[in-house]
Amino acid sequence: MRIDLTGRTALVTGSTQGIGAAIATGLARAGARVGVNGRTESRVHRAVAALGAQAPDAELVPVVADVSTEAGAREAARVLPEVDVLVNNLGVFEAVEALEISDAEWRRYFEVNVLAAVRLIRQYLPGMSERGWGRVQNIASDSAVVIPAEMIHYGMSKTALLAVTRGFAKRAAGTGVTVNSVIAGPTHTGGVEDLVYELVDRDLPWDEAQRAFMREHRPQSLLQRLIEPEEIAAMVVYLASDHASATTGGALRVDGGYVDSILP
Template identity: 45%
Template sequence: MINDWRGLAGQVLRRLWRREPPTPVPRTRGRFPDVVINGQNADKVDDIAKRLGVRGITASIGTAEGVAKLIEQLPDVDILVNNVGVFTVQPVFEIPDDEWLRFYQINVLSGVRLARHYAPRMADRGWGRVIFLSSEAGVQTPTDMVHYGMTKSAQLALSRGMAQEVAGTGVTVNSVLPGPTMSNGVVAMWDDLYPGLDRTEQERRYVAEGRAATSLLHRLIRPHEVANLITYVASDQASATTGSALSVDGGLVPPSSPESAESTPCTFRTATKDATPPAPFDR
Protein backbone atom coordinates (compact mmCIF):
# COMPACT_ATOMS: atom_id res chain seq x y z
CA MET A 1 0.00 0.00 0.00
CA ILE A 2 1.37 3.40 -1.04
CA ASN A 3 0.01 6.47 0.70
CA ASP A 4 -0.12 9.95 -0.83
CA TRP A 5 0.05 8.80 -4.44
CA ARG A 6 0.59 12.40 -5.59
CA GLY A 7 3.90 12.67 -3.74
CA LEU A 8 7.43 11.69 -4.72
CA ALA A 9 7.21 7.95 -4.14
CA GLY A 10 3.80 7.96 -5.79
CA GLN A 11 5.32 9.33 -8.98
CA VAL A 12 8.28 7.00 -8.66
CA LEU A 13 6.36 3.79 -8.18
CA ARG A 14 3.69 4.72 -10.70
CA ARG A 15 6.35 4.99 -13.40
CA LEU A 16 7.96 1.74 -12.32
CA TRP A 17 4.61 -0.06 -12.24
CA ARG A 18 4.02 0.87 -15.86
CA ARG A 19 7.30 -0.70 -16.91
CA GLU A 20 7.34 -3.96 -14.97
CA PRO A 21 5.29 -5.80 -12.35
CA PRO A 22 6.29 -5.59 -8.71
CA THR A 23 8.35 -8.24 -6.94
CA PRO A 24 6.31 -11.28 -5.87
CA VAL A 25 5.56 -11.43 -2.16
CA PRO A 26 6.70 -14.78 -0.69
CA ARG A 27 3.44 -15.57 1.07
CA THR A 28 1.52 -15.18 -2.23
CA ARG A 29 3.55 -18.12 -3.63
CA GLY A 30 4.78 -16.37 -6.73
CA ARG A 31 1.69 -14.29 -7.48
CA PHE A 32 2.19 -10.58 -7.81
CA PRO A 33 0.56 -8.65 -4.96
CA ASP A 34 -2.33 -6.26 -5.36
CA VAL A 35 -1.36 -2.60 -5.33
CA VAL A 36 -3.45 -0.12 -3.37
CA ILE A 37 -2.96 3.62 -3.65
CA ASN A 38 -4.14 6.21 -1.17
CA GLY A 39 -4.72 9.94 -1.44
CA GLN A 40 -7.15 12.53 -0.13
CA ASN A 41 -8.56 13.76 -3.47
CA ALA A 42 -11.21 11.24 -4.51
CA ASP A 43 -11.32 12.27 -8.17
CA LYS A 44 -7.55 11.99 -8.60
CA VAL A 45 -7.32 8.71 -6.71
CA ASP A 46 -10.10 7.18 -8.80
CA ASP A 47 -8.60 8.42 -12.06
CA ILE A 48 -5.12 7.08 -11.36
CA ALA A 49 -6.44 3.78 -9.98
CA LYS A 50 -8.51 3.19 -13.12
CA ARG A 51 -5.64 4.03 -15.46
CA LEU A 52 -3.27 1.68 -13.66
CA GLY A 53 -5.78 -1.05 -12.96
CA VAL A 54 -5.19 -0.93 -9.19
CA ARG A 55 -7.34 -0.23 -6.17
CA GLY A 56 -7.67 3.29 -4.80
CA ILE A 57 -8.79 4.35 -1.32
CA THR A 58 -9.56 7.96 -0.48
CA ALA A 59 -8.60 8.92 3.08
CA SER A 60 -6.73 11.83 4.63
CA ILE A 61 -4.15 9.96 6.71
CA GLY A 62 -2.80 13.14 8.29
CA THR A 63 -5.48 12.56 10.96
CA ALA A 64 -6.31 9.66 13.25
CA GLU A 65 -9.81 9.52 11.74
CA GLY A 66 -8.39 9.24 8.22
CA VAL A 67 -6.05 6.41 9.19
CA ALA A 68 -8.93 4.55 10.85
CA LYS A 69 -10.98 4.95 7.66
CA LEU A 70 -8.14 3.51 5.58
CA ILE A 71 -7.52 0.58 7.90
CA GLU A 72 -11.21 -0.27 7.94
CA GLN A 73 -11.13 -0.71 4.17
CA LEU A 74 -7.67 -2.32 4.08
CA PRO A 75 -6.99 -4.35 7.24
CA ASP A 76 -3.80 -6.04 5.98
CA VAL A 77 -0.86 -5.19 3.72
CA ASP A 78 2.49 -6.83 3.03
CA ILE A 79 4.39 -3.72 1.90
CA LEU A 80 3.75 -0.27 3.36
CA VAL A 81 5.35 2.81 1.80
CA ASN A 82 4.94 5.86 4.04
CA ASN A 83 5.52 8.92 1.88
CA VAL A 84 2.75 11.33 2.74
CA GLY A 85 4.31 14.67 3.60
CA VAL A 86 4.25 18.44 3.37
CA PHE A 87 7.03 21.01 3.13
CA THR A 88 7.30 24.78 2.97
CA VAL A 89 10.09 27.33 3.16
CA GLN A 90 9.81 29.47 6.30
CA PRO A 91 12.26 31.10 8.77
CA VAL A 92 12.42 28.95 11.88
CA PHE A 93 11.54 31.73 14.35
CA GLU A 94 8.44 32.62 12.34
CA ILE A 95 6.89 29.15 12.40
CA PRO A 96 3.82 29.15 14.70
CA ASP A 97 2.82 26.27 16.96
CA ASP A 98 -0.01 25.20 14.69
CA GLU A 99 2.38 24.75 11.79
CA TRP A 100 4.82 22.67 13.84
CA LEU A 101 1.94 20.45 14.91
CA ARG A 102 0.55 20.19 11.37
CA PHE A 103 3.91 19.02 10.03
CA TYR A 104 4.26 16.49 12.84
CA GLN A 105 0.74 15.12 12.40
CA ILE A 106 1.10 14.62 8.64
CA ASN A 107 4.76 13.73 8.19
CA VAL A 108 5.32 11.67 11.33
CA LEU A 109 2.15 10.45 13.02
CA SER A 110 0.61 9.19 9.78
CA GLY A 111 3.42 6.63 9.49
CA VAL A 112 3.30 5.84 13.20
CA ARG A 113 -0.41 5.04 13.09
CA LEU A 114 -0.20 2.92 9.96
CA ALA A 115 2.90 0.97 10.99
CA ARG A 116 1.47 0.45 14.48
CA HIS A 117 -1.44 -1.41 12.89
CA TYR A 118 0.20 -3.17 9.94
CA ALA A 119 3.70 -4.12 11.15
CA PRO A 120 2.64 -6.48 13.98
CA ARG A 121 0.29 -8.25 11.58
CA MET A 122 3.12 -8.62 9.07
CA ALA A 123 5.24 -10.11 11.85
CA ASP A 124 2.52 -12.64 12.67
CA ARG A 125 2.58 -13.76 9.02
CA GLY A 126 6.40 -13.89 8.92
CA TRP A 127 7.07 -11.37 6.12
CA GLY A 128 6.63 -7.68 5.45
CA ARG A 129 8.20 -4.41 4.43
CA VAL A 130 7.73 -0.97 6.00
CA ILE A 131 9.43 1.92 4.21
CA PHE A 132 9.56 5.51 5.41
CA LEU A 133 10.38 8.07 2.76
CA SER A 134 12.61 10.38 4.77
CA SER A 135 15.05 12.90 3.27
CA GLU A 136 18.62 14.07 3.41
CA ALA A 137 17.06 17.00 5.28
CA GLY A 138 16.74 14.60 8.20
CA VAL A 139 20.53 14.54 8.66
CA GLN A 140 21.44 17.91 7.11
CA THR A 141 18.72 20.27 8.30
CA PRO A 142 17.97 23.12 5.86
CA THR A 143 17.96 26.46 7.64
CA ASP A 144 14.76 27.61 5.95
CA MET A 145 12.92 24.28 6.45
CA VAL A 146 13.70 23.31 10.04
CA HIS A 147 10.19 22.05 10.75
CA TYR A 148 10.43 19.76 7.73
CA GLY A 149 13.90 18.55 8.73
CA MET A 150 12.62 17.83 12.24
CA THR A 151 9.97 15.46 10.90
CA LYS A 152 12.46 13.70 8.64
CA SER A 153 14.84 13.16 11.55
CA ALA A 154 11.94 11.71 13.53
CA GLN A 155 11.30 9.20 10.74
CA LEU A 156 14.86 7.91 11.06
CA ALA A 157 14.35 7.22 14.75
CA LEU A 158 10.99 5.60 14.04
CA SER A 159 12.26 3.24 11.38
CA ARG A 160 15.21 2.14 13.48
CA GLY A 161 13.16 1.60 16.61
CA MET A 162 10.42 -0.28 14.76
CA ALA A 163 13.02 -2.47 13.03
CA GLN A 164 14.36 -3.42 16.45
CA GLU A 165 10.86 -4.23 17.66
CA VAL A 166 10.18 -6.68 14.80
CA ALA A 167 13.67 -8.18 14.75
CA GLY A 168 13.77 -11.81 13.67
CA THR A 169 10.19 -11.88 12.36
CA GLY A 170 10.88 -11.59 8.62
CA VAL A 171 9.68 -7.97 8.60
CA THR A 172 12.12 -5.21 7.67
CA VAL A 173 11.75 -1.51 8.40
CA ASN A 174 13.93 1.05 6.63
CA SER A 175 14.13 4.69 5.66
CA VAL A 176 14.99 5.94 2.18
CA LEU A 177 16.63 9.38 2.06
CA PRO A 178 16.36 11.10 -1.32
CA GLY A 179 18.20 14.32 -1.98
CA PRO A 180 16.58 17.21 -3.88
CA THR A 181 14.46 15.49 -6.52
CA MET A 182 12.57 16.92 -9.47
CA SER A 183 9.12 16.33 -8.01
CA ASN A 184 5.95 18.31 -8.64
CA GLY A 185 6.41 20.14 -5.36
CA VAL A 186 9.96 21.19 -6.19
CA VAL A 187 8.97 22.36 -9.66
CA ALA A 188 6.15 24.44 -8.15
CA MET A 189 8.65 25.97 -5.72
CA TRP A 190 10.93 26.84 -8.63
CA ASP A 191 8.11 28.78 -10.27
CA ASP A 192 7.90 30.92 -7.13
CA LEU A 193 11.68 31.33 -6.79
CA TYR A 194 12.56 31.80 -10.46
CA PRO A 195 9.46 33.06 -12.32
CA GLY A 196 9.77 33.37 -16.08
CA LEU A 197 12.74 30.99 -16.44
CA ASP A 198 12.56 27.69 -18.28
CA ARG A 199 13.02 24.42 -16.41
CA THR A 200 16.65 23.97 -17.45
CA GLU A 201 17.62 27.39 -16.17
CA GLN A 202 15.54 26.95 -13.02
CA GLU A 203 17.36 23.73 -12.26
CA ARG A 204 20.75 25.31 -12.93
CA ARG A 205 19.98 28.21 -10.60
CA TYR A 206 18.60 25.96 -7.87
CA VAL A 207 21.62 23.67 -7.96
CA ALA A 208 23.99 26.64 -7.79
CA GLU A 209 22.12 28.55 -5.10
CA GLY A 210 20.03 25.99 -3.22
CA ARG A 211 20.57 22.86 -1.13
CA ALA A 212 21.76 20.87 -4.15
CA ALA A 213 24.90 23.01 -4.52
CA THR A 214 27.08 20.25 -3.03
CA SER A 215 25.56 17.44 -5.11
CA LEU A 216 28.18 15.35 -6.87
CA LEU A 217 25.71 14.94 -9.74
CA HIS A 218 25.52 18.72 -10.34
CA ARG A 219 21.79 18.28 -11.00
CA LEU A 220 18.61 17.20 -9.26
CA ILE A 221 17.76 13.53 -8.87
CA ARG A 222 15.13 12.12 -11.22
CA PRO A 223 12.19 10.14 -9.79
CA HIS A 224 13.16 6.88 -11.52
CA GLU A 225 16.53 7.01 -9.74
CA VAL A 226 14.76 6.96 -6.39
CA ALA A 227 12.48 4.19 -7.70
CA ASN A 228 15.34 1.74 -8.00
CA LEU A 229 16.19 1.99 -4.30
CA ILE A 230 12.60 1.91 -3.08
CA THR A 231 11.89 -1.15 -5.21
CA TYR A 232 14.94 -2.95 -3.83
CA VAL A 233 13.98 -2.20 -0.22
CA ALA A 234 10.46 -3.50 -0.87
CA SER A 235 11.70 -6.72 -2.46
CA ASP A 236 12.69 -10.10 -1.10
CA GLN A 237 16.27 -9.33 -2.22
CA ALA A 238 16.46 -6.85 0.69
CA SER A 239 15.88 -9.52 3.35
CA ALA A 240 19.13 -8.59 5.14
CA THR A 241 18.52 -4.83 4.93
CA THR A 242 16.66 -3.52 7.97
CA GLY A 243 16.94 -0.72 10.48
CA SER A 244 18.88 1.27 7.90
CA ALA A 245 18.84 4.80 6.51
CA LEU A 246 19.55 4.37 2.80
CA SER A 247 20.60 7.44 0.84
CA VAL A 248 19.88 8.27 -2.78
CA ASP A 249 21.03 11.87 -2.60
CA GLY A 250 23.62 12.15 -5.36
CA GLY A 251 26.45 12.44 -2.84
CA LEU A 252 24.95 15.55 -1.29
CA VAL A 253 25.68 14.36 2.25
CA PRO A 254 29.17 12.89 2.77
CA PRO A 255 29.39 9.62 4.71
CA SER A 256 30.01 9.86 8.43
CA SER A 257 33.67 9.51 9.35
CA PRO A 258 34.68 6.85 11.89
CA GLU A 259 35.26 8.00 15.42
CA SER A 260 38.86 8.72 16.20
CA ALA A 261 40.90 6.41 18.39
CA GLU A 262 41.14 9.17 21.01
CA SER A 263 37.35 9.35 21.38
CA THR A 264 36.98 5.56 21.63
CA PRO A 265 39.97 4.25 23.57
CA CYS A 266 40.84 0.57 23.24
CA THR A 267 43.26 -1.55 25.26
CA PHE A 268 45.12 -4.34 23.50
CA ARG A 269 46.55 -7.25 25.47
CA THR A 270 49.09 -9.82 24.41
CA ALA A 271 47.95 -13.28 25.43
CA THR A 272 50.45 -15.61 27.09
CA LYS A 273 50.11 -19.14 28.33
CA ASP A 274 49.87 -18.08 31.97
CA ALA A 275 48.07 -14.82 31.44
CA THR A 276 44.96 -14.10 33.48
CA PRO A 277 41.92 -13.68 31.22
CA PRO A 278 40.95 -10.03 30.94
CA ALA A 279 37.82 -8.81 32.68
CA PRO A 280 34.83 -8.19 30.42
CA PHE A 281 34.34 -4.67 29.16
CA ASP A 282 31.95 -2.51 31.13
CA ARG A 283 29.26 -0.83 29.12
Protein backbone atom coordinates (compact mmCIF):
# COMPACT_ATOMS: atom_id res chain seq x y z
CA MET A 1 0.00 0.00 0.00
CA ARG A 2 1.46 3.35 -1.04
CA ILE A 3 0.52 6.26 1.20
CA ASP A 4 1.09 9.71 -0.26
CA LEU A 5 0.39 12.71 1.98
CA THR A 6 1.99 15.25 -0.36
CA GLY A 7 0.24 18.59 -0.02
CA ARG A 8 -1.10 17.84 3.45
CA THR A 9 -0.04 19.71 6.58
CA ALA A 10 0.09 17.83 9.87
CA LEU A 11 0.56 18.91 13.48
CA VAL A 12 1.76 16.31 15.98
CA THR A 13 1.67 17.55 19.55
CA GLY A 14 4.37 16.44 21.95
CA SER A 15 6.54 15.26 19.06
CA THR A 16 10.08 15.92 20.26
CA GLN A 17 10.53 12.32 21.44
CA GLY A 18 8.97 8.90 21.78
CA ILE A 19 5.72 8.05 20.02
CA GLY A 20 5.20 11.64 18.87
CA ALA A 21 8.60 11.79 17.17
CA ALA A 22 7.95 8.45 15.45
CA ILE A 23 4.57 9.69 14.22
CA ALA A 24 6.06 12.95 12.93
CA THR A 25 8.76 10.98 11.10
CA GLY A 26 6.24 8.60 9.56
CA LEU A 27 4.01 11.41 8.31
CA ALA A 28 7.01 13.29 6.93
CA ARG A 29 8.26 10.23 5.08
CA ALA A 30 4.79 9.93 3.51
CA GLY A 31 5.20 13.45 2.13
CA ALA A 32 3.33 15.59 4.64
CA ARG A 33 4.53 18.95 5.87
CA VAL A 34 4.79 18.33 9.61
CA GLY A 35 4.63 20.65 12.59
CA VAL A 36 6.99 19.36 15.28
CA ASN A 37 5.77 20.50 18.67
CA GLY A 38 7.34 20.88 22.08
CA ARG A 39 7.49 23.41 24.91
CA THR A 40 11.05 24.69 24.49
CA GLU A 41 12.88 26.03 21.47
CA SER A 42 15.98 23.95 22.12
CA ARG A 43 14.08 20.64 22.31
CA VAL A 44 12.02 21.41 19.24
CA HIS A 45 15.01 22.37 17.12
CA ARG A 46 16.95 19.29 18.23
CA ALA A 47 13.96 17.15 17.27
CA VAL A 48 13.60 18.86 13.89
CA ALA A 49 17.27 18.19 13.17
CA ALA A 50 16.96 14.53 14.21
CA LEU A 51 13.77 13.98 12.23
CA GLY A 52 15.25 15.75 9.23
CA ALA A 53 18.10 13.27 9.20
CA GLN A 54 15.58 10.42 8.99
CA ALA A 55 13.40 12.11 6.36
CA PRO A 56 15.82 14.32 4.38
CA ASP A 57 13.25 15.66 1.91
CA ALA A 58 10.67 16.52 4.57
CA GLU A 59 9.33 19.97 5.33
CA LEU A 60 9.37 20.26 9.10
CA VAL A 61 7.91 23.26 10.90
CA PRO A 62 9.03 24.04 14.47
CA VAL A 63 6.00 24.71 16.68
CA VAL A 64 7.31 25.90 20.04
CA ALA A 65 4.24 26.02 22.27
CA ASP A 66 2.83 24.49 25.43
CA VAL A 67 -0.40 23.31 23.82
CA SER A 68 -1.81 22.25 27.19
CA THR A 69 -2.58 25.95 27.70
CA GLU A 70 -4.92 28.32 25.86
CA ALA A 71 -1.98 30.59 24.99
CA GLY A 72 -0.04 27.63 23.61
CA ALA A 73 -2.95 26.54 21.44
CA ARG A 74 -3.17 30.06 20.01
CA GLU A 75 0.56 30.05 19.31
CA ALA A 76 0.26 26.75 17.44
CA ALA A 77 -2.50 28.29 15.31
CA ARG A 78 -0.31 31.32 14.61
CA VAL A 79 2.49 29.11 13.31
CA LEU A 80 0.18 26.67 11.48
CA PRO A 81 -3.13 28.43 10.73
CA GLU A 82 -4.40 25.51 8.64
CA VAL A 83 -3.87 21.85 9.47
CA ASP A 84 -5.14 18.84 7.52
CA VAL A 85 -3.96 16.15 9.94
CA LEU A 86 -4.10 16.82 13.69
CA VAL A 87 -2.50 14.22 15.94
CA ASN A 88 -3.13 14.91 19.62
CA ASN A 89 -0.26 12.92 21.07
CA LEU A 90 0.71 15.12 24.04
CA GLY A 91 0.22 13.36 27.35
CA VAL A 92 1.64 12.87 30.83
CA PHE A 93 1.71 9.75 32.99
CA GLU A 94 3.20 8.67 36.29
CA ALA A 95 2.68 5.83 38.72
CA VAL A 96 1.02 7.16 41.91
CA GLU A 97 -0.67 5.24 44.72
CA ALA A 98 -4.41 5.68 44.17
CA LEU A 99 -5.27 7.31 47.49
CA GLU A 100 -2.37 9.75 47.18
CA ILE A 101 -3.43 11.40 43.92
CA SER A 102 -4.18 15.02 44.82
CA ASP A 103 -6.97 17.20 43.46
CA ALA A 104 -4.33 19.23 41.63
CA GLU A 105 -3.01 16.13 39.88
CA TRP A 106 -6.49 15.01 38.84
CA ARG A 107 -7.00 18.45 37.29
CA ARG A 108 -3.57 18.47 35.63
CA TYR A 109 -4.16 15.12 33.96
CA PHE A 110 -7.48 16.31 32.60
CA GLU A 111 -5.97 19.60 31.38
CA VAL A 112 -2.99 18.01 29.61
CA ASN A 113 -4.39 14.70 28.40
CA VAL A 114 -7.94 15.75 27.51
CA LEU A 115 -8.59 19.48 27.35
CA ALA A 116 -5.47 20.19 25.24
CA ALA A 117 -6.87 17.89 22.54
CA VAL A 118 -10.34 19.45 22.81
CA ARG A 119 -8.94 22.96 22.32
CA LEU A 120 -6.97 22.01 19.22
CA ILE A 121 -9.91 20.12 17.72
CA ARG A 122 -12.11 23.19 18.25
CA GLN A 123 -9.40 25.26 16.64
CA TYR A 124 -8.78 23.20 13.51
CA LEU A 125 -11.98 21.22 12.85
CA PRO A 126 -13.92 24.14 11.30
CA GLY A 127 -11.25 24.70 8.65
CA MET A 128 -11.02 20.99 7.87
CA SER A 129 -14.79 20.84 7.50
CA GLU A 130 -14.88 23.86 5.18
CA ARG A 131 -12.20 22.32 2.97
CA GLY A 132 -14.02 18.97 2.96
CA TRP A 133 -11.07 16.89 4.14
CA GLY A 134 -9.31 16.32 7.42
CA ARG A 135 -7.97 13.78 9.87
CA VAL A 136 -8.09 14.14 13.65
CA GLN A 137 -6.40 11.44 15.70
CA ASN A 138 -6.19 11.25 19.47
CA ILE A 139 -3.50 9.00 20.88
CA ALA A 140 -5.18 7.04 23.66
CA SER A 141 -3.93 4.04 25.60
CA ASP A 142 -4.84 0.54 26.70
CA SER A 143 -5.13 2.23 30.10
CA ALA A 144 -8.37 3.80 28.85
CA VAL A 145 -9.96 0.35 28.89
CA VAL A 146 -7.85 -1.60 31.39
CA ILE A 147 -7.44 1.01 34.13
CA PRO A 148 -4.05 0.47 35.84
CA ALA A 149 -4.24 0.45 39.63
CA GLU A 150 -1.01 2.47 39.80
CA MET A 151 -2.23 5.17 37.35
CA ILE A 152 -5.97 5.66 37.85
CA HIS A 153 -5.79 9.37 36.97
CA TYR A 154 -4.01 8.56 33.71
CA GLY A 155 -6.53 5.86 32.82
CA MET A 156 -9.40 8.25 33.54
CA SER A 157 -7.96 10.85 31.19
CA LYS A 158 -7.52 8.37 28.35
CA THR A 159 -11.06 7.02 28.83
CA ALA A 160 -12.31 10.59 28.55
CA LEU A 161 -10.30 10.99 25.34
CA LEU A 162 -12.22 8.08 23.77
CA ALA A 163 -15.47 9.88 24.54
CA VAL A 164 -14.10 13.12 23.11
CA THR A 165 -13.17 11.28 19.92
CA ARG A 166 -16.57 9.70 19.44
CA GLY A 167 -18.36 12.98 20.15
CA PHE A 168 -16.32 15.06 17.72
CA ALA A 169 -16.64 12.34 15.07
CA LYS A 170 -20.40 12.89 15.28
CA ARG A 171 -19.86 16.65 15.04
CA ALA A 172 -17.81 16.10 11.87
CA ALA A 173 -20.35 13.75 10.28
CA GLY A 174 -20.69 14.21 6.53
CA THR A 175 -17.89 16.78 6.23
CA GLY A 176 -15.12 14.56 4.86
CA VAL A 177 -13.28 14.80 8.19
CA THR A 178 -12.59 11.64 10.16
CA VAL A 179 -11.96 11.57 13.92
CA ASN A 180 -10.41 8.50 15.52
CA SER A 181 -8.52 7.32 18.58
CA VAL A 182 -5.47 5.11 18.43
CA ILE A 183 -5.21 2.88 21.50
CA ALA A 184 -1.51 2.38 22.05
CA GLY A 185 -0.40 -0.56 24.16
CA PRO A 186 2.66 -0.64 26.41
CA THR A 187 5.26 1.12 24.26
CA HIS A 188 9.03 1.40 24.50
CA THR A 189 9.77 5.06 25.22
CA GLY A 190 12.08 6.87 27.61
CA GLY A 191 9.17 7.62 29.92
CA VAL A 192 8.09 4.00 29.97
CA GLU A 193 11.65 2.90 30.72
CA ASP A 194 11.46 5.14 33.80
CA LEU A 195 8.11 3.61 34.74
CA VAL A 196 9.47 0.08 34.31
CA TYR A 197 12.31 0.82 36.70
CA GLU A 198 9.89 2.33 39.20
CA LEU A 199 8.02 -0.96 39.31
CA VAL A 200 10.76 -3.60 39.00
CA ASP A 201 14.30 -4.10 40.31
CA ARG A 202 16.46 -1.17 39.12
CA ASP A 203 19.54 -3.41 39.08
CA LEU A 204 18.15 -5.61 36.31
CA PRO A 205 19.52 -5.20 32.75
CA TRP A 206 16.93 -3.57 30.45
CA ASP A 207 15.88 -6.75 28.61
CA GLU A 208 15.27 -8.56 31.89
CA ALA A 209 13.52 -5.54 33.41
CA GLN A 210 11.23 -5.25 30.40
CA ARG A 211 10.29 -8.94 30.56
CA ALA A 212 9.68 -8.70 34.31
CA PHE A 213 7.49 -5.62 33.83
CA MET A 214 5.37 -7.30 31.15
CA ARG A 215 5.09 -10.51 33.19
CA GLU A 216 4.21 -8.82 36.48
CA HIS A 217 2.32 -5.69 35.42
CA ARG A 218 1.06 -6.28 31.86
CA PRO A 219 0.48 -10.06 31.69
CA GLN A 220 -2.50 -9.64 29.33
CA SER A 221 -0.19 -8.69 26.45
CA LEU A 222 -0.25 -11.26 23.67
CA LEU A 223 2.84 -9.67 22.14
CA GLN A 224 4.73 -10.21 25.42
CA ARG A 225 7.07 -7.32 24.67
CA LEU A 226 6.88 -3.56 24.59
CA ILE A 227 5.65 -2.08 21.31
CA GLU A 228 8.08 0.09 19.37
CA PRO A 229 6.95 3.69 18.62
CA GLU A 230 7.23 3.09 14.87
CA GLU A 231 4.53 0.43 15.16
CA ILE A 232 2.14 3.02 16.59
CA ALA A 233 3.17 5.50 13.89
CA ALA A 234 2.29 3.04 11.12
CA MET A 235 -1.37 3.04 12.21
CA VAL A 236 -1.42 6.83 12.47
CA VAL A 237 0.01 7.27 8.97
CA TYR A 238 -2.58 4.88 7.56
CA LEU A 239 -5.45 6.70 9.30
CA ALA A 240 -4.10 9.99 7.92
CA SER A 241 -4.40 8.70 4.37
CA ASP A 242 -7.21 8.50 1.83
CA HIS A 243 -7.20 4.72 2.33
CA ALA A 244 -8.88 5.24 5.72
CA SER A 245 -11.67 7.50 4.46
CA ALA A 246 -14.43 5.22 5.81
CA THR A 247 -12.93 4.82 9.28
CA THR A 248 -14.24 7.39 11.76
CA GLY A 249 -15.48 7.52 15.33
CA GLY A 250 -13.35 4.49 16.12
CA ALA A 251 -10.86 3.42 18.74
CA LEU A 252 -8.28 1.41 16.83
CA ARG A 253 -5.95 -0.77 18.85
CA VAL A 254 -2.19 -1.05 18.40
CA ASP A 255 -1.87 -2.74 21.75
CA GLY A 256 -0.21 -6.08 21.11
CA GLY A 257 -3.46 -7.80 22.05
CA TYR A 258 -3.35 -6.30 25.53
CA VAL A 259 -7.05 -5.37 25.67
CA ASP A 260 -9.06 -8.59 25.98
CA SER A 261 -11.66 -7.80 23.35
CA ILE A 262 -12.66 -9.10 19.93
CA LEU A 263 -13.83 -5.62 18.92
CA PRO A 264 -11.34 -3.04 17.59
